[in-house]
Amino acid sequence: AQTVTQSQPEMSVQEAETVTLSCTYDTSENNYYLFWYKQPPSRQMILVIRQEAYKQQNATENRFSVNFQKAAKSFSLKISDSQLGDTAMYFCAFMKQGGSEKLVFGKGTKLTVNP
Amino acid sequence: DAGVTQSPTHLIKTRGQHVTLRCSPISGHKSVSWYQQVLGQGPQFIFQYYEKEERGRGNFPDRFSARQFPNYSSELNVNALLLGDSALYLCASNMGWANTEAFFGQGTRLTVV
Numbered sequence: 559a560q561t562v563t564q565s566q567p568e569m570s571v572q573e574a575e576t577v578t579l580s581c582t583y584d585t586s587e588n589n590y591y592l593f594w595y596k597q598p599p600s601r602q603m604i605l606v607i608r609q610e611a612y613k614q615q616n617a618t619e620n621r622f623s624v625n626f627q628k629a630a631k632s633f634s635l636k637i638s639d640s641q642l643g644d645t646a647m648y649f650c651a652f653m654k655q656g657g658s659e660k661l662v663f664g665k666g667t668k669l670t671v672n673p
Numbered sequence: 674d675a676g677v678t679q680s681p682t683h684l685i686k687t688r689g690q691h692v693t694l695r696c697s698p699i700s701g702h703k704s705v706s707w708y709q710q711v712l713g714q715g716p717q718f719i720f721q722y723y724e725k726e727e728r729g730r731g732n733f734p735d736r737f738s739a740r741q742f743p744n745y746s747s748e749l750n751v752n753a754l755l756l757g758d759s760a761l762y763l764c765a766s767n768m769g770w771a772n773t774e775a776f777f778g779q780g781t782r783l784t785v786v
């Protein structure tokens with residue numbers, strides 16, 4: 559079974575600064591996907607960024623980038639130039655390639671961006 | 674285009690009752706998944722349906738059941754409600770089998786009293 563661990567229950571950052579959220583996972587699979595989802599108070603889960611395990615290059619999406627360390631089973635999210643709208647819960651998630659599209663989520667990190 | 678829609682948005686039920694939650698996927702999406710998110714936790718996988726067939730099931734009791742209709746909408750049913758079933762129930766849809774980009778609805782907040 560796969561597990562996802564987010565060791566930072568809460569974090570805060572000043573507007574315009576950079577913050578890194580941590581995620582580690584445990585799996586015996588070689589082919590899988592990793593995700594970061596954002597859940598604002600509106601409750602809707604929004605995909606922030608996705609990483610395929612077979613790709614060595616770290617994914618980037620505008621101000622969001624990841625540091626994927628496959629051997630260490632680590633998948634951190636860096637948010638640059640933080641904005642007030644980035645305030646939300648952030649969930650790291652794992653999906654095994656093939657089989658059902660089951661997402662395994664961590665417990666989340668509550669990020670607050672302060673003005 | 675409409676996103677994933679779930680109904681109702683909020684619901685209060687009494688222990689022992691039955692509840693049905695509904696989900697309409699994005700047009701063209703054939704796969705629907707259900708997740709339970711207890712307060713302060715990440716979502717937990719309950720079911721996945723693709724082309725009206727169950728493709729995955731999480732570690733939930735038989736009181737939980739689901740189905741998918743020919744138009745790809747889905748229902749999640751929970752019988753004999755317990756206080757511990759109080760949670761946000763999320764529905765996610767994606768285009769098809771082995772497609773990883775899931776789009777979530779805003780969820781149904783179920784409170785069992």
